[in-house]
Amino acid sequence: MRRAEFWCSRMNAPAAPLSPYSSAHGKSNIEVHTLSVLVDNEPGVLARVVGLFSGRGYNIESLTVAEVAHAEHLSRITIVTSGPPEAIEQISHQLERLVPVHKVTDLTLRGNAVERELAMIKVAGTGQNRDEALRLAEAFRARVIDASIESFVFELTGAVGKIDQFIELMRPIGLVEVSRTGVAAMSRGPDPT
Amino acid sequence: MTNLMTGAEMVVRALQDQGVTTLFGYPGGAVLPIYDALFHQDRIQHVLVRHEQGAAHAAEGFARSSGKAGVILVTSGPGATNAITGLTDALMDSIPVVCITGQVPTHLIGSDAFQECDTVGITRHCTKHNYLVRQIEDLPRILHEAFYVAQHGRPGPVVVDIPKDVQFAVGAYAGPQNIEHKTYRPRLDADPALIARAVKMMAAAKRPIFYTGGGIINAGPEASRLLRELAELTGFPLTSTLMGLGAYPASGKLWLGMLGMHGTYEANNAMHDCDLMIAIGARFDDRITGRLDAFSPGSKKIHIDIDPSSINKNVKVDLGIVGDCAHVLRQLTEAWRGRSADQEALAKWWSQIDKWRARNSLSFKNSSQVIKPQHAIKRLYELTKSRDTYITTEVGQHQMWAAQHYHFEEPNRLMTSGGLGTMGYGLPAAIGVQLAHRGSLVIDIAGEASILMCIQELSTAAQYRLPVKVFILNNEYMGMVRQWQELLHDGRYSESYTAALPDFVKLAEAFGARGIRCSDPASLDAAIMEMIDTPETVVFDCVVDQTENCLPMIPSGKAHNEMILPGADEEEIEQAIDAAGRVLV
Numbered sequence: 088m089r090r091a092e093f094w095c096s097r098m099n100a101p102a103a104p105l106s107p108y109s110s111a112h113g114k115s116n117i118e119v120h121t122l123s124v125l126v127d128n129e130p131g132v133l134a135r136v137v138g139l140f141s142g143r144g145y146n147i148e149s150l151t152v153a154e155v156a157h158a159e160h161l162s163r164i165t166i167v168t169s170g171p172p173e174a175i176e177q178i179s180h181q182l183e184r185l186v187p188v189h190k191v192t193d194l195t196l197r198g199n200a201v202e203r204e205l206a207m208i209k210v211a212g213t214g215q216n217r218d219e220a221l222r223l224a225e226a227f228r229a230r231v232i233d234a235s236i237e238s239f240v241f242e243l244t245g246a247v248g249k250i251d252q253f254i255e256l257m258r259p260i261g262l263v264e265v266s267r268t269g270v271a272a273m274s275r276g277p278d279p280t
Numbered sequence: 281m282t283n284l285m286t287g288a289e290m291v292v293r294a295l296q297d298q299g300v301t302t303l304f305g306y307p308g309g310a311v312l313p314i315y316d317a318l319f320h321q322d323r324i325q326h327v328l329v330r331h332e333q334g335a336a337h338a339a340e341g342f343a344r345s346s347g348k349a350g351v352i353l354v355t356s357g358p359g360a361t362n363a364i365t366g367l368t369d370a371l372m373d374s375i376p377v378v379c380i381t382g383q384v385p386t387h388l389i390g391s392d393a394f395q396e397c398d399t400v401g402i403t404r405h406c407t408k409h410n411y412l413v414r415q416i417e418d419l420p421r422i423l424h425e426a427f428y429v430a431q432h433g434r435p436g437p438v439v440v441d442i443p444k445d446v447q448f449a450v451g452a453y454a455g456p457q458n459i460e461h462k463t464y465r466p467r468l469d470a471d472p473a474l475i476a477r478a479v480k481m482m483a484a485a486k487r488p489i490f491y492t493g494g495g496i497i498n499a500g501p502e503a504s505r506l507l508r509e510l511a512e513l514t515g516f517p518l519t520s521t522l523m524g525l526g527a528y529p530a531s532g533k534l535w536l537g538m539l540g541m542h543g544t545y546e547a548n549n550a551m552h553d554c555d556l557m558i559a560i561g562a563r564f565d566d567r568i569t570g571r572l573d574a575f576s577p578g579s580k581k582i583h584i585d586i587d588p589s590s591i592n593k594n595v596k597v598d599l600g601i602v603g604d605c606a607h608v609l610r611q612l613t614e615a616w617r618g619r620s621a622d623q624e625a626l627a628k629w630w631s632q633i634d635k636w637r638a639r640n641s642l643s644f645k646n647s648s649q650v651i652k653p654q655h656a657i658k659r660l661y662e663l664t665k666s667r668d669t670y671i672t673t674e675v676g677q678h679q680m681w682a683a684q685h686y687h688f689e690e691p692n693r694l695m696t697s698g699g700l701g702t703m704g705y706g707l708p709a710a711i712g713v714q715l716a717h718r719g720s721l722v723i724d725i726a727g728e729a730s731i732l733m734c735i736q737e738l739s740t741a742a743q744y745r746l747p748v749k750v751f752i753l754n755n756e757y758m759g760m761v762r763q764w765q766e767l768l769h770d771g772r773y774s775e776s777y778t779a780a781l782p783d784f785v786k787l788a789e790a791f792g793a794r795g796i797r798c799s800d801p802a803s804l805d806a807a808i809m810e811m812i813d814t815p816e817t818v819v820f821d822c823v824v825d826q827t828e829n830c831l832p833m834i835p836s837g838k839a840h841n842e843m844i845l846p847g848a849d850e851e852e853i854e855q856a857i858d859a860a861g862r863v864l865v
Contacts, residue, residue, distance in 0.1 A: 180589035186409040
């Protein structure tokens, strides 16, 4: 769950060396990129994509997948990955090499994309904490989707940073657990991603 | 005419329609229906190997020497897992192989049935693509698509896993017409703007070099022809990786020899000091580059490759050109015509190269007492060069000596395991080559350790009366391991000596082959001639110097201009190798 900290530590950590001679790849300039991958919705396609990341030592920060065009059997996999820019360029090319992959778009490289994530956050507590949780939820436009006398489950949609922030605020109030979908993303404007 | 047939019949029909003439395989429970369908036809010759790894390597040898896809047929479970090494080998060296595996019936998948394994799961990482055929309706399309994917773009192995019930099911067959994958369409021609930039860089170069690889051979004989034309037009020096040997003739005046860890002094120094490197169908493998941060520091680099992920993978290049080598070479040659290199600078560059060449880095001290392995290869070359000869190798010192001292004039003449480095590759590959070229002389240059890894295939050679020649450089050591232990581990020869070798002459005879042994340099030529003149399978036990090292050598972690040359004394070797290099492979 310690995602916010995890991300920070990732960004300060030295780049995982791509070769025994890491100096060849310059400084540890780790970037976080969102890749949108359109694939044939066939058995094993997710295993191919995930296996590529594990087999070649790339990072997955978040991953979402679902069918997006039923008639054409197309699924979209949105992957948030981190690494030095040259590794991220490699990741795109390696993904394109997979036979069932139609298209890979590096939304971060292209810029100007909308990215959203949905999270459910369970908070337990009574008295003042309970009021505070509700007040903050209202400020963040989180919805209450389950309530008991001593708990709430909030539903929150937004950019990753907003969700991270909400979770941090809930921690001292009585955070129990979190379930997040990972990022879904799309380019802005009339053209397809 | 009805096109209804069983899945098993479809497999055979699809192979026939794809022009397959030779199939390497081994039967088992989950492929019995396909073997039954094979029984009723005679257009495809099935070659029964003795181990599925042998089938895969034989298919590789067949494919690489003929330019066609190699095809193998194995059963589920152990049949599939035994083929894995060969599939991985084909993936690393970009060899088109279609592997058909049997699978337990669909209703048993996932139940840990007898001889069940998750073939598509296991082979996902060692194939270009793979398929599990769940219903008969998909089978014809998948079979033809498998051939398309294996042979188009950067070639590679494709697995088609067919459950037994699908083999029995009846469906409508469709031929290979109009089979094109819906998304997989590799780019063949390069962007003309990039070609123009490349030509400009070439015209401005003062110290250029062509660095060529197996991609040129994979692109077909036309690519080799175009490479020769472009090289002659420009007058640029040319070096090649192990996998690219033969694309440019070793007798050509621009040839610098192989580059890399055991490449020549002139090739490696020219790579290090060049100001323009034109990489074609090569992938900047670590055996080639040596120490990456000291790799050719002052050069601009052009990289031509059909696989976009090869570009900027290990080495950042200045100009990446995606396309098929043959197409791009044609574009480059056409764009270059009428232009000329900087002749004055080029003459200076060549005189520098001649100085490096004068070091004669492939020299060795010959002996009249014991056969030197390099000498054995040189004699083998001299005695076979005027014949229609194909060479395969196993992996190790003998492989590097073959690359250094056997000179290849044509593409598709050297079959070797470059990327994966698979001991045991050479003999089954030679069987595959011989089946593709019945009348040719096919020689597996082997080591006594490697050959034992797939020695069972002698039985296959005997069954099909294939006159392959196994030329073993026998030094009783895993020679390359011994060499590294000598250089990097103070001569502690941990487990690299084979204490109980078979008598290779008797072993040959036991398999129905001919055995020849030679340990005397004076009788080597006569013994090699006897091998060549024997019209059956021969195992030649060439007893060589046990402690010879394969030089020159770039130690791991060193740059191209830090080579150990023949004649280096202990102190020089000590200085050349450091602790940082020892942790590398």
